[in-house]
Amino acid sequence: MSAPYQAMPYRPFAELLDLSGKTAVVTGGSSGIGFAISRRLAEAGANVLIGSLAPERSGELMEAGYAVAFEVTDVSRPGDIQRLADIAVERFGCLDIWINNAGVYPLKAIDDVDADFWDGLHAINTRAVFLGAQAAQRQMRRQKGAGAIVNLSSICGHRPMANHCTYDASKGAVLAMTRSLAKDLSASNIRVNSISPGLTATPGNLEPELLEQHRQNNVLGNIGLGRAAEPWEIADAVLFLVSPLSSYVTGIDLLVDGGWLLHGS
Template sequence: MAGKLSGKAALVTGASSGNGRAIARLFAEEGASVTVADIRDDPRMGGEPTHELITAAGGEAQYVECDVSSASDLRAAVSATVDAYGSLDIMINNAGVERQRPIEEVDEDDYDWLMDINLKGVYFGSQAAIQQMLDQDGGGVIINMSSIAGIRGLDESSLYCTSKGGVTNLTRELAVEHGENDIRVNALNPGFIETAMTMEDGETAGGILEQTPLGRAGQPEEVADAALFLASDQSSFVTGHNLVMDGGFTA
């Protein structure tokens, strides 16, 4: 039986670990050919590189080194996907970082570092994908990784909230701008997901979980399931949407 993404080519940034790794693996299981794009492919969680796990399981994948703060790297990753698989049908702008500190302690280097990855990377990743999708004249899907921090404030997170707020509204704008081209643009807004990055600060994690009605952290595989819905034809009439998956935190 064919998978939900059979015949599709997908590019996933930040796919060496965490949510991106889970998304890349699930998409490959569902029949997509996947470009794993990251600055390294030695995931912090340990284990085999993502693209090797995919190919060992019978899927099709390649690794491309990509610094998402560089627009030229993002264009090169798109080109590598098209060269290998013939098209780019799904773009997942997943790569992101976090830095918690009160605004009075943030300096310009902090700001530039985080915005270059979290917001500039999504902006120019979307641009590169849209340019290719327009050339193909067959539409496509873009999924941006936002956060609950893109729709509400969090303590000592002015940098992160600013970046993810930008991603949230960029998603809406691109959906409006390119709906006529059959390019659907949506975002995922996860709450606390158990990854190497989020578990680094146990005190913050505990505070968020105390306010989460389901009483637990989400798993990267659950984020991947939501991404699959937005990437597949099951969401063919969904665009400009920010899908909140936070265990009830924002409720």
């Protein structure tokens, strides 16, 4: 006999973006989109542990009085990922949110890609996403409470671009992985979703070489809204996916691309 229906409690509006008492880990969270995510989660009241190779802008959040800590982390090293999860619990007492944001964006033509290049990119963009989710869900299950994992994919996981084969493959893998993890973890009340940003005004994307590629590919002309995203606009989408606003959302990819996929050729 099935259990009787139990209604979920109604949440007042003021609680929908309140992450007080929650602990979030953000890989690659000290610059670019990752920093914007770290700041937004801290502003929502979460304790935030940033795991990156260098502190970069993370000190700004500490100086502003947010509950933010930094740990040197190389996500290509499996031990660093597990250590990050352990430190989050040791420092803040729990682990509720994990953001797999760290990634690399080197581009090479097909004939220039060798095994070392392929393996190095996928160690960060693909394997580290799985290992991060794996470490997070172990702790979330031990806590026997709800959890949220968000993986950063890319519009490149949806549409091909020139000289992007290795990168596109890694981001496509993140999309498939997100759906599979969501299916496996839903019974434990752990939601897993992904975000696919389009062109975003990060320091890396503003480098002359990439700007020239965007110009040659008419990227802005293919974006419906006619501009690049600001990093905080991606962070707002992440906040939605880890907050009570999305309590019934799992296994999706949220495309935040200004209409690029819709309008682009």
